[in-house]
Amino acid sequence: xIPILNSHPHSAPSLASLTSLLKTQLNAINAxxxxxxxxxxxxxxxIAGYLISLGGKRLRPLLTVASAELCGYEGTRHxxxxxxxxxxxxxxxxxxxxxDESTLRRGMSTxxxxxxxxxxxxxxxxxFSRAFELMVNDGSLDVLQILSQASxxxxxxxxxxxxxxxxxxxxQETYLKIIGAKTARLFSAATExxxxxxxxxxxxxxxxxxxxxxxxxxxxxxxxxxxxxxxQEKLGKAIGDDFREGKVTLPVILAYEKGxxxxxxxxxxxxxxxxxGALAHATRLLRESGSLLKTNHIAQDFVNQxxxxxxxxxxxxxxxxxxxxxxxxLHREV
Amino acid sequence: xIPILNSHPHSAPSLASLTSLLKTQLNAINAxxxxxxxxxxxxxxxIAGYLISLGGKRLRPLLTVASAELCGYEGTRHxxxxxxxxxxxxxxxxxxxxxDESTLRRGMSTxxxxxxxxxxxxxxxxxFSRAFELMVNDGSLDVLQILSQASxxxxxxxxxxxxxxxxxxxxQETYLKIIGAKTARLFSAATExxxxxxxxxxxxxxxxxxxxxxxxxxxxxxxxxxxxxxxQEKLGKAIGDDFREGKVTLPVILAYEKGxxxxxxxxxxxxxxxxxGALAHATRLLRESGSLLKTNHIAQDFVNQxxxxxxxxxxxxxxxxxxxxxxxxLHREV
Numbered sequence: 001x002i003p004i005l006n007s008h009p010h011s012a013p014s015l016a017s018l019t020s021l022l023k024t025q026l027n028a029i030n031a032x033x034x035x036x037x038x039x040x041x042x043x044x045x046x047i048a049g050y051l052i053s054l055g056g057k058r059l060r061p062l063l064t065v066a067s068a069e070l071c072g073y074e075g076t077r078h079x080x081x082x083x084x085x086x087x088x089x090x091x092x093x094x095x096x097x098x099x100d101e102s103t104l105r106r107g108m109s110t111x112x113x114x115x116x117x118x119x120x121x122x123x124x125x126x127x128f129s130r131a132f133e134l135m136v137n138d139g140s141l142d143v144l145q146i147l148s149q150a151s152x153x154x155x156x157x158x159x160x161x162x163x164x165x166x167x168x169x170x171x172q173e174t175y176l177k178i179i180g181a182k183t184a185r186l187f188s189a190a191t192e193x194x195x196x197x198x199x200x201x202x203x204x205x206x207x208x209x210x211x212x213x214x215x216x217x218x219x220x221x222x223x224x225x226x227x228x229x230x231x232q233e234k235l236g237k238a239i240g241d242d243f244r245e246g247k248v249t250l251p252v253i254l255a256y257e258k259g260x261x262x263x264x265x266x267x268x269x270x271x272x273x274x275x276x277g278a279l280a281h282a283t284r285l286l287r288e289s290g291s292l293l294k295t296n297h298i299a300q301d302f303v304n305q306x307x308x309x310x311x312x313x314x315x316x317x318x319x320x321x322x323x324x325x326x327x328x329x330l331h332r333e334v
Numbered sequence: 335x336i337p338i339l340n341s342h343p344h345s346a347p348s349l350a351s352l353t354s355l356l357k358t359q360l361n362a363i364n365a366x367x368x369x370x371x372x373x374x375x376x377x378x379x380x381i382a383g384y385l386i387s388l389g390g391k392r393l394r395p396l397l398t399v400a401s402a403e404l405c406g407y408e409g410t411r412h413x414x415x416x417x418x419x420x421x422x423x424x425x426x427x428x429x430x431x432x433x434d435e436s437t438l439r440r441g442m443s444t445x446x447x448x449x450x451x452x453x454x455x456x457x458x459x460x461x462f463s464r465a466f467e468l469m470v471n472d473g474s475l476d477v478l479q480i481l482s483q484a485s486x487x488x489x490x491x492x493x494x495x496x497x498x499x500x501x502x503x504x505x506q507e508t509y510l511k512i513i514g515a516k517t518a519r520l521f522s523a524a525t526e527x528x529x530x531x532x533x534x535x536x537x538x539x540x541x542x543x544x545x546x547x548x549x550x551x552x553x554x555x556x557x558x559x560x561x562x563x564x565x566q567e568k569l570g571k572a573i574g575d576d577f578r579e580g581k582v583t584l585p586v587i588l589a590y591e592k593g594x595x596x597x598x599x600x601x602x603x604x605x606x607x608x609x610x611g612a613l614a615h616a617t618r619l620l621r622e623s624g625s626l627l628k629t630n631h632i633a634q635d636f637v638n639q640x641x642x643x644x645x646x647x648x649x650x651x652x653x654x655x656x657x658x659x660x661x662x663x664l665h666r667e668v
Contacts, residue, residue: 098455117432132482132485144466144470145471151459155463163375
């Protein structure tokens with residue numbers, strides 16, 4: 001559906017090499033998450049557990065663990081810090097679903113749909129606070145600085161996106177700034193924390209932070225593409241949600257900049273005509289104008305930067321798994 | 335309206351002695367708040383600034399500064415930490431108003447009413463993260479531990495309250511646990527942080543934490559009373575909001591336990607009949623059953639404990655101002 005643009009050395013890029021290399025650590029992360037989300041207030045582990053058990057890819061905590069071990073770390077602190085990263089991610093998901101009024105995530109009902117917006121807001125607050133508690137227990141001010149700064153940057157990015165909702169004049173540059181904040185910042189914090197816990201030198205720390213950032217941008221751009229182009233059953237969330245919510249994403253920006261049926265886009269994003277017929281027309285325009293393809297190309301540029309930043313690390317199975325992950329970001333269907 | 339139950343040594347207990355003693359520090363706190371809530375994302379200082387400029391009493395940050403100085407602190411770190419405490423408070427207010435669907439706070443429209451629930455959720459997240467950033471800059475893991483634990487306890491308390499909404503079987507003990515978490519925990523964290531920044535010994539730290547806790551409970555109980563008994567114009571928020579939202583507070587628990595018109599309470603809280611006529615009847619029942627008065631008595635017990643915990647500190651203007659504040663919590667009309 002989306003043409004394969006790069007020449008990946010292996011046959012089918014996936015997350016599998018990373019998850020199988022880090023299987024023990026992933027189990028430890030999951031156990032830690034389960035333990036630390038407990039609360040005598042039963043609604044909290046109910047809602048948190050529901051969302052966390054939906055699975056997802058555990059991508060961000062895996063990045064923390066992989067980064068630490070790529071830098072030679074042999075301790076166990078990275079497990080708890082990886083759980084913190086996942087808690088922050090889960091908290092933002094809970095709040096995002098409230099903000100976006102979403103009802104479906106990974107093919108299942110969202111927490112706000114099953115419980116309520118109120119519960120989602122408060123349980124998100126709990127997970128966020130719990131993440132900070134765990135970091136404080138870890139005791140590294142460096143880690144705390146990275147993740148507290150990341151958290152306020154994420155919130156800034158979310159507010160920026162909300163404020164620019166329906167804005168067709170959004171430039172590509174501003175859009176990349178928004179997703180750099182709301183999505184890529186947690187990726188880069190996840191990788192940088194791994195380097196910090198391993199006491200890696202400044203160049204490795206910087207390289208891993210950049211790997212996380214560029215990978216995060218690529219993931220978000222491919223998310224934008226998949227929202228128009230994915231196989232609904234595989235994606236597990238409603239196709240076209242960005243369009244229905246009036247979110248101006250990069251494919252739309254590129255199509256609008258190109259002047260492809262400007263009046264249609266205005267009617268859709270400014271006039272609010274975003275029914276299923278409009279979605280079908282939008283998808284057709286995005287394909288025919290080459291905007292989905294161009295977004296894919298831009299994502300590939302970021303993946304190339306991600307791969308480049310791994311070059312300072314010697315060859316290892318873990319490095320190859322991270323390379324695989326970078327390729328996977330371009331070719332994933334979910 | 336609510337009888338004056340204690341024999342206060344001065345004539346009119348108020349917050350004035352504290353705010354006038356700490357006028358310079360209060361100005362510094364306000365300047366710090368204004369500086370640290372800035373963001374290139376203009377909607378953030380707009381919303382945060384709106385809520386913060388509504389004023390409120392700046393009670394919690396004043397408690398931090400007063401506690402630190404009562405323990406002999408002469409530095410300036412407490413100003414920034416007081417701002418953190420106010421940021422956490424403001425973040426919870428933003429989220430509370432979303433959860434409670436409130437439209438009025440301190441006589442003005444709430445942020446969620448003026449902007450949107452979405453913006454309130456995200457700007458709350460920003461303020462919360464920014465508070466942690468500031469604490470990390472301060473660099474004390476002790477402070478971080480107190481405030482991160484307080485934050486998750488607050489969220490737990492809020493979820494508990496949400497889960498027990500409309501529950502007339504709520505016991506007095508459970509209710510005190512809920513408000514201990516959702517309200518008093520930030521008061522006690524505010525005072526304890528003051529002691530910590532001053533390097534106070536364990537007994538002073540414990541005494542100030544207990545002062546904050548008991549004062550916080552008293553404030554919340556009087557809030558519960560005022561919601562049925564205040565002069566609407568002075569209170570600045572809609573009277574009867576707790577009732578309309580189906581929040582079971584201590585006066586209702588006491589009246590229901592006493593068996594005063596049980597079927598009415600059931601119809602109101604379980605059946606959902608909470609119109610203006612029902613509110614008037616509820617208020618009458620709470621008065622006539624003595625439940626408002628009894629809540630006031632219980633609040634007074636907590637104020638007595640607060641005063642008791644100040645006994646280890648030598649006589650000073652600051653100590654007197656904190657005593658005044660404790661009395662004020664019982665007699666305030668706003």
